[in-house]
Amino acid sequence: MRSLKIYFFFFCLSFSVYGQSSYSYYSSSEKETVFYDSFLNNNKYWSTSSSERSSGNIISGKYYWKSNTSSVATTDKTISISTAKDFEIEGKFLVLESKKKTVLHSLVWGGLGNKRYYFGYTQNGDFRISYYDGTSYTALKDWTNSTSIYSSSYNKLTVRKVRSKMYFFINEKLVHTMPFKTFFGNKIGFQAASSSELKIDYLRVSYVKKSYNNTTITSNGDAFFKEDFYSNSRNWSSRNDSYVSNGYYYLKGTSESTHTSRKYIDIDTSKDFEIKGRFMRLSGGKTSNLQSLIWGAGSTKKNYFGFTADGSYRISYYDGSKYYAHKDWTKNSAVSKYGYNEMKIRKVKSRMYFYINGTFVHSMPFKSFYGNYFGFQASTATKLKIDYLYVSYLAKSKTDYSAFATKDKEYIFEDQFSNNNNSWSTGTSGKTYGRVSNGTYLWKSYQEKSSWTSHKNIYIDQKRDFEIEARMKYVSGKKTSGIMLKWGSDSSENYNIEFNGNGKYWIGSYVDGEYIASKSWTASSYINKETYNKLTVRKIGKKYYFFINEKYLHAMDYRAFFGDKVGFTTPPQSSIEIDYLKINYLDKNNKKKKEDVIVYNNPPEIKITEPGVIADRGFKIVKVKSIKVAGFANDKDGIAKVTVNNQRATLYTDGSFDRYVDLINGDNKITITATDTKGKSSTKSITLNYNTPKIVKNVVTEKKQRRLALVIGNSNYAYASKLRNPVNDANAMKTKLEGLGFTVLKFVNGDQNTIKRAIDEFGKQLKNYDIGLFFYAGHGVQVNGSNYLVPTDAKIESEDEVEYDCVKADRVLSKMKSAGTKTNLVVLDACRNNPFERSWSRSASGNGLAFMNAPRGSLIAYATAPGNTASDGLGKNGTYTGALLKEMDKENITILEMFQNVRAQVIKVSKGKQTPWESTSLTGNFFFKKTQ
Numbered sequence: 030m031r032s033l034k035i036y037f038f039f040f041c042l043s044f045s046v047y048g049q050s051s052y053s054y055y056s057s058s059e060k061e062t063v064f065y066d067s068f069l070n071n072n073k074y075w076s077t078s079s080s081e082r083s084s085g086n087i088i089s090g091k092y093y094w095k096s097n098t099s100s101v102a103t104t105d106k107t108i109s110i111s112t113a114k115d116f117e118i119e120g121k122f123l124v125l126e127s128k129k130k131t132v133l134h135s136l137v138w139g140g141l142g143n144k145r146y147y148f149g150y151t152q153n154g155d156f157r158i159s160y161y162d163g164t165s166y167t168a169l170k171d172w173t174n175s176t177s178i179y180s181s182s183y184n185k186l187t188v189r190k191v192r193s194k195m196y197f198f199i200n201e202k203l204v205h206t207m208p209f210k211t212f213f214g215n216k217i218g219f220q221a222a223s224s225s226e227l228k229i230d231y232l233r234v235s236y237v238k239k240s241y242n243n244t245t246i247t248s249n250g251d252a253f254f255k256e257d258f259y260s261n262s263r264n265w266s267s268r269n270d271s272y273v274s275n276g277y278y279y280l281k282g283t284s285e286s287t288h289t290s291r292k293y294i295d296i297d298t299s300k301d302f303e304i305k306g307r308f309m310r311l312s313g314g315k316t317s318n319l320q321s322l323i324w325g326a327g328s329t330k331k332n333y334f335g336f337t338a339d340g341s342y343r344i345s346y347y348d349g350s351k352y353y354a355h356k357d358w359t360k361n362s363a364v365s366k367y368g369y370n371e372m373k374i375r376k377v378k379s380r381m382y383f384y385i386n387g388t389f390v391h392s393m394p395f396k397s398f399y400g401n402y403f404g405f406q407a408s409t410a411t412k413l414k415i416d417y418l419y420v421s422y423l424a425k426s427k428t429d430y431s432a433f434a435t436k437d438k439e440y441i442f443e444d445q446f447s448n449n450n451n452s453w454s455t456g457t458s459g460k461t462y463g464r465v466s467n468g469t470y471l472w473k474s475y476q477e478k479s480s481w482t483s484h485k486n487i488y489i490d491q492k493r494d495f496e497i498e499a500r501m502k503y504v505s506g507k508k509t510s511g512i513m514l515k516w517g518s519d520s521s522e523n524y525n526i527e528f529n530g531n532g533k534y535w536i537g538s539y540v541d542g543e544y545i546a547s548k549s550w551t552a553s554s555y556i557n558k559e560t561y562n563k564l565t566v567r568k569i570g571k572k573y574y575f576f577i578n579e580k581y582l583h584a585m586d587y588r589a590f591f592g593d594k595v596g597f598t599t600p601p602q603s604s605i606e607i608d609y610l611k612i613n614y615l616d617k618n619n620k621k622k623k624e625d626v627i628v629y630n631n632p633p634e635i636k637i638t639e640p641g642v643i644a645d646r647g648f649k650i651v652k653v654k655s656i657k658v659a660g661f662a663n664d665k666d667g668i669a670k671v672t673v674n675n676q677r678a679t680l681y682t683d684g685s686f687d688r689y690v691d692l693i694n695g696d697n698k699i700t701i702t703a704t705d706t707k708g709k710s711s712t713k714s715i716t717l718n719y720n721t722p723k724i725v726k727n728v729v730t731e732k733k734q735r736r737l738a739l740v741i742g743n744s745n746y747a748y749a750s751k752l753r754n755p756v757n758d759a760n761a762m763k764t765k766l767e768g769l770g771f772t773v774l775k776f777v778n779g780d781q782n783t784i785k786r787a788i789d790e791f792g793k794q795l796k797n798y799d800i801g802l803f804f805y806a807g808h809g810v811q812v813n814g815s816n817y818l819v820p821t822d823a824k825i826e827s828e829d830e831v832e833y834d835c836v837k838a839d840r841v842l843s844k845m846k847s848a849g850t851k852t853n854l855v856v857l858d859a860c861r862n863n864p865f866e867r868s869w870s871r872s873a874s875g876n877g878l879a880f881m882n883a884p885r886g887s888l889i890a891y892a893t894a895p896g897n898t899a900s901d902g903l904g905k906n907g908t909y910t911g912a913l914l915k916e917m918d919k920e921n922i923t924i925l926e927m928f929q930n931v932r933a934q935v936i937k938v939s940k941g942k943q944t945p946w947e948s949t950s951l952t953g954n955f956f957f958k959k960t961q
Contacts, residue, residue: 052187052201052435060117060235064108064217067231067560068092076104083221089504090560093125094219095226105140105218108234112212115192115237120219121185121230123468124152132222133157136186141214148186148197149220154178158197158205162213170197170205177202182447182468183230183608189237201435228467230608231560254294254403254420265404266290278415282314282407289331291323291404294420298376298398301423305373306405307416309365310338314411319343321406322372325398332396333406334372334383340364342385346396356383356391363388369416377423427569430579438496438613442487442595445609446470454483462604471504472597473604478840479789480510484518484596487612491590491708494569494615499597499607502561503530506603509833511535511782514564519592526564526575527598532556535782536575536583540591540677542774542790544783547585548575550822555580561608567615571667571706589669589706600782632711633664633703639687640717656717659687662703672702689767692719736771737798738763739791739841741818743807745778748824755806758858758910762804765914769957771802780822784836792844800955802854803841806910809859810835811879818859838881846884852955853887854924858909881948888949890928892935909935909945917957924955 066073068087075092077085083102086093096102110116120136127134135149144163150156156178158170177199178184187198190209197205217234221227256263261273269288271280282288296302306322321335332346342364344356363385364370373384376395383391403420407413424432444451446465453470455463461481462473474481489495499514508530515523521539528534534556536548555577556562565576568587575582595612599605639659661684662668671678671686678688678701690699697717704710742759744752756777763775774794776787795801808819812828817835825834838857845853859878883889892909906914912934916927925947932945 052198052203055117055189055237060237062233062235063110063116064106064234065231066092066233067557068229069559073106075106090230090502092229093226094221094229095126096221096223099223101220101222103137103145103218103220105137105145105216107215108217109215110217110234111236112190112209116190117235117237118188118217118233119185119235120232121183122219122227123179123181123183123230125226125228125467127152127222127225129222130180131155132225134222134225134227135220136188137220138188138217139210139212139214140216140218141212144213145216146210146212147220148188150175150178150184150186150199152180154180156199156204158207160210169207169210173204175199175202175204177204179445179447179468182445191237252419252421254296254418256292256418258415258417263292265292276416278405279311280405280407280413280415282409282411284410287406287408289323289404289406291326291402293401294403295401296420297422298395301375301377303373303375303421303423304403304419305371306418307369307371308405308413309367309369311412311414314408316366317341318408318411320408320411320413322374323402323404323406324374325396325400326402326404327398327400330399331406332399334374335406336364336370336372336385338366340366342390344383344391344393355393355396359390361385361388361390363390375423427567427572427574428581428584430565430576430581433496433567433615437617438615439617441489441495441612441614442485443609443611444470446607451485453485468608470597470607471604472599472607473504474599474601476601478601478785478843480513480598480600480786482513482515482596482598484515484594486593487595488593489590489612490614491568494567496568496611496613496615497566497595498563498609498611500561500563500609501597501605501607502557504604504606506530506600506605507833508558509781510600510603510785512600512603512605513598514566514596515598516566516595517588517590517592518594518596522591523594524573524588524590525598526566528556528562528564528577529782530558532558534577534582535780536585538588542787542794543776544779544786546783548583549778550780550782553577553580553582555582569615586667587706588667589704589708601785631664632709633662633668633705635701635703635711635713636661636663637701637713637715640715656692657687657689658699658701659685660701661685664703664705664709666709667706669704669706669708671704674700675702691770692717694719734770734800735798736766736769736800736802737791737795738766738771738773738802738804739787740766740773740775740804741779741784741787741807742775742777742805743779743819743821746808746819746821746823748822749808749819752807754905754907754910755858757905758806758907759804761906761914762806762910765917766802766804769917771800772798778821781820781834781836784818784820785840788836788840788844791841792848795845795848795850798848798850800852800854801845801848801850802856803845804856804858806858806907809838809857809878814879815839816857816859816878816881838878842881842884842887845887851886852951852953853884854955855883855887855889856913857890858892858907858913883948883950885950886952888924888928888947888951891946891948893943894946908938908943912938920958920960921956924951924957925949927957 067090069090071087082098084095094104118138124134130152133149133151135147137145137147139146144161146160148158154174155172156175157172159166159168185200189196193209195207195209219227219229257276258273258278259276265278269281269283280290304324310320316338319335319337321333323331325332329349330347334344336342341358341360343358345352345354371386375382379395380392381395405415446469449465460476464471472483497516511527511529513525513527515525517524524538526536533550533552535550537546563578567574571587573585573587597607637660639657658673662671663684668684671680673688673690678686680686698714700712700714702710702712740759740762742755744756759775759777763773766773774791805818810817812831816838817831818838819835823834825831841855881889912931916930928947935943935945
């Protein structure tokens with residue numbers, strides 16, 4: 030608590046108006062870039078010549094600047110900036126080489142000739158702020174040690190000018206403030222100490238200006254001053270028959286003057302806050318007299334927000350000699366003439382907002398307080414009945430990146446990659462390459478078709494709110510592929526956010542071999558295409574909130590982790606660079622409060638609907654070898670996952686689930702486990718007795734074949750004609766194949782990255798199966814004799830772009846061959862139209878797909894003959910897929926006989942316009958459905 034009011038007034042002036050003690054006070058949207066260079070090239074013409082005194086070079090997004098002698102070496106640019114405006118200068122660099130740890134390496138600004146200002150640090154942890162006027166050096170802040178300095182990694186130095194003050198930050202931590210100093214000139218750059226080399230990441234110069242959207246601020250509900258008048262423990266004025274009774278304060282003005290009653294409340298006006306009081310005119314006085322909430326008052330000077338009993342309000346102040354109006358007498362229907370009025374004042378950033386009974390009535394610039402007294406004033410001969418007075422700080426919106434300051438965060442994990450103490454994957458494996466050096470982590474995939482992940486086990490208490498943040502960029506690779514931040518991962522399932530070099534991002538999860546988008550690929554101007562992007566994931570309550578470069582993107586429901594792994598994924602034949610990874614709890618200040626509250630989390634309830642069992646025994650005799658297990662899981666916190674015998678079931682939004690289970694002879698115990706979003710689980714078990722029936726017509730798979738299928742259906746194209754049936758085809762095919770003993774990976778409306786990753790995952794899993802099947806329904810095209818599947822995000826403007834924007838069908842065959850499965854089936858119900866023709870629909874025009882030779886042990890089935898087109902069909906399925914679904918159920922016919930039947934049906938339905946085709950090199954018979 031401040032003991033002298035004059036000191037409080039000084040702080041109020043310097044911080045509550047300007048609010049610069051926090052680096053995050055200005056978001057990216059409140060900065061106007063004047064100059065920015067991330068050194069992807071040298072179009073800004075930095076010094077790169079080599080001389081006896083200095084040398085420079087720009088390589089892979091870094092500027093290397095070196096002093097070759099015992100003298101310092103400065104490199105700078107003329108950057109015109111109006112110092113009448115508020116601005117920020119920021120540079121990030123590390124000391125690559127230096128003979129001494131005590132020499133100063135600096136960000137320089139305001140230079141003219143050899144005159145300039147310096148803000149620099151040493152490798153032993155000291156910083157200094159100074160200037161050289163052409164004759165001598167003068168310290169503005171002499172040598173000071175700071176724990177904010179990294180000795181062997183990058184340091185970000187920020188100089189911020191706001192009004193008449195300058196603020197200096199190292200790695201976003203405030204280290205000094207001082208009055209603004211006039212520039213010598215407009216040169217800004219860097220200085221390497223004698224015999225030292227700097228590696229410079231970027232230089233940014235921006236104007237800064239606060240903005241405010243009133244809808245983004247909410248009260249945090251935690252009043253630090255709360256008066257409900259259940260007693261008079263605070264000694265409110267009892268003069269002139271005023272008193273506290275039964276939860277109310279009765280304040281009475283004299284017959285000749287007003288009566289003010291107030292209390293000292295220590296409030297930090299650099300924060301956003303809310304003051305609200307509820308009171309009414311009970312009796313006496315004139316209806317035109319003002320009854321007021323008093324705030325920011327000194328000994329005689331006061332601020333007023335009041336109402337009259339005739340329906341008006343006024344906002345004013347008294348400067349010790351005279352009254353002035355901020356908002357003069359105004360009629361407003363929000364004012365209650367006869368009942369209570371809640372008068373509320375909110376200060377948000379640099380403005381104040383006034384409400385009467387929840388209705389906004391006025392705003393104005395923030396006015397510095399005269400003092401810290403708050404209370405009420407009853408007008409002459411008037412009696413007020415006062416219900417309460419609350420003073421609270423305001424919580425920012427969850428979609429506001431700056432809602433959490435550094436002081437609100439509690440450390441979990443941080444890696445600035447100054448070393449590899451955390452044992453990230455490094456070295457060369459033939460498939461990947463990793464390297465930690467100079468404050469970054471380089472992670473590369475050598476493989477043509479495989480993405481690779483590097484991750485760590487990092488425990489996060491999911492009951493608490495937390496933040497995962499990483500800064501990363503492309504180094505090389507195809508720009509259409511995404512680089513990914515993953516969290517909550519186990520060996521096969523994860524949540525992820527990714528972006529690509531074309532300025533798009535994707536958010537979702539990978540579950541049971543299927544990519545599930547919460548936000549499909551979306552273009553965003555927030556993404557830096559050529560340099561680093563900061564990805565932020567915040568879990569707050571029951572929601573995830575996602576940011577790129579501090580700009581809000583998307584929210585999705587929180588789901589429990591699959592595991593504790595957090596890490597990064599690089600696309601095929603690509604390399605990425607990670608600047609840092611930080612993980613923090615966001616509820617540092619509320620931790621104790623949460624731990625003191627006992628919350629009982631009941632486990633989920635499970636109801637089994639299939640198969641029906643004897644209620645009191647949980648037992649059933651069945652006559653089929655593969656059976657569907659289905660039911661409902663319910664929990665107030667939401668269901669994260671359901672497993673059946675430790676295998677993940679399909680979980681729907683209403684809590685229903687299902688999964689097919691293969692049975693063995695005898696008793697089969699089926700255990701269903703449901704887990705809620707807070708990690709609480711419950712189980713329910715049933716027993717199914719299966720004995721091989723003596724009758725012949727029991728459906729079995731040959732020699733217990735292990736069957737895996739990948740099913741893709743694309744209908745909703747962004748830049749091509751939409752198709753009616755492929756998604757229907759994919760859904761129906763999945764159901765059909767599961768009934769025939771296949772494990773099915775299904776994807777619908779997949780973009781290029783999703784389809785590629787789906788095929789790659791299919792190839793990995795296929796190594797554990799005997800039979801592989803790939804089904805695709807959607808647009809397809811041939812170019813130069815090669816066939817391509819068309820993703821939903823493909824935008825093809827010339828023929829040579831097909832290879833880069835589509836997915837080559839040979840990718841599937843290659844994966845099947847590598848898996849070594851004995852039987853592989855590929856079914857293409859694909860459009861045969863060239864995308865450079867006028868129509869993309871599955872009609873009867875276009876030049877179709879090219880013929881592909883089926884590798885040994887495989888069959889490739891086309892919806893129509895090479896060079897022709899397939900019809901989308903008039904029913905709920907495509908003409909070809911509709912016929913296929915009917916024939917797959919027939920027992921004891923070989924796959925070749927089945928396709929002959931399909932061909933006959935399609936020719937009949939299409940009246941000869943469409944003739945299905947197969948290419949086969951199968952070495953034995955295959956049956957979808959065979960009976961003993």
